[in-house]
Amino acid sequence: MTMRTLVPFDATDPKTRLDALFSPAERRELAAVMLADVLDAVHAAGGEPLVVATEDVACDAPVAVDERGLSDAVNARLDPGTAVVMADLALATPRVLRSLFAASGDVVLAPGLGGGTNALVVRDDGFAVDYHGASYRDHLRNAAAAGCSVREFDAARLALDVDERADLADVLSRGEGRTPRWLRDAGVALADGAGRTNVTRRE
Numbered sequence: 001m002t003m004r005t006l007v008p009f010d011a012t013d014p015k016t017r018l019d020a021l022f023s024p025a026e027r028r029e030l031a032a033v034m035l036a037d038v039l040d041a042v043h044a045a046g047g048e049p050l051v052v053a054t055e056d057v058a059c060d061a062p063v064a065v066d067e068r069g070l071s072d073a074v075n076a077r078l079d080p081g082t083a084v085v086m087a088d089l090a091l092a093t094p095r096v097l098r099s100l101f102a103a104s105g106d107v108v109l110a111p112g113l114g115g116g117t118n119a120l121v122v123r124d125d126g127f128a129v130d131y132h133g134a135s136y137r138d139h140l141r142n143a144a145a146a147g148c149s150v151r152e153f154d155a156a157r158l159a160l161d162v163d164e165r166a167d168l169a170d171v172l173s174r175g176e177g178r179t180p181r182w183l184r185d186a187g188v189a190l191a192d193g194a195g196r197t198n199v200t201r202r203e
């Protein structure tokens with residue numbers, strides 16, 4: 001069973017919350033590397049990805065360029081039986097995505113650590129996304145208002161999206177794809193015994 005999977009991608013000025021660590025060009029490179037890892041996992045999980053991007057981007061999937069905001073661009077394509085997987089889920093594996101796609105419910109929501117919604121599956125055309133801010137809480141409310149059954153899909157490997165410097169610690173310690181290699185090649189490291197607070201980058 002294949003799952004049509006939207007992968008939203010900010011190709012224009014991605015990962016601005018990492019601007020203290022990386023130049024704009026490096027942030028675009030990192031975003032593209034994470035996108036490649038996510039697309040590999042989506043393909044291996046039986047997903048059929050469509051990248052919904054602010055600008056055209058070279059990647060292993062069809063690309064729909066849509067300059068509208070994130071929620072509008074996704075809602076325009078959210079036919080029942082569609083998944084949405086964010087492009088910065090650097091720990092996502094085929095196994096966890098197969099489980100997400102197989103989870104039952106009119107709306108399946110995978111929370112992000114910061115209160116966002118990192119991935120979802122929609123099977124009811126009464127549901128719409130409303131990203132940014134504490135979107136997970138908003139999505140629970142939207143689903144209830146639409147009379148949708150909801151499955152909360154709590155998975156560590158989907159809960160980590162790369163937004164802040166500290167998120168890189170999890171990618172360095174648990175990542176398996178191109179992204180941890182890119183970070184190490186860029187001189188990013190995790191000081192021993194320091195937890196998520198001491199991600200360093202050699203000059």
Ligand SMILES: Nc1nc2c(ncn2[C@@H]2O[C@H](COP(=O)(O)OP(=O)(O)OP(=O)(O)O)[C@@H](O)[C@H]2O)c(=O)[nH]1
Binds near residue numbers: 010
């Ligand atoms: N198509 C589209 N995707 C977006 C847009 N904004 C963010 N995204 C994607 O949605 C996902 C989550 O967004 P964010 O975590 O805010 O990503 P970001 O905008 O690169 O990060 P920040 O600049 O730090 O906010 C990522 O996969 C982004 O690439 C947008 O306006 N349009």
Ligand SMILES: C[C@H](OP(=O)(O)O)C(=O)O
Binds near residue numbers: 070132
């Ligand atoms: C898109 C947004 O991501 P965040 O800004 O929370 O990383 C959200 O999950 O609602």
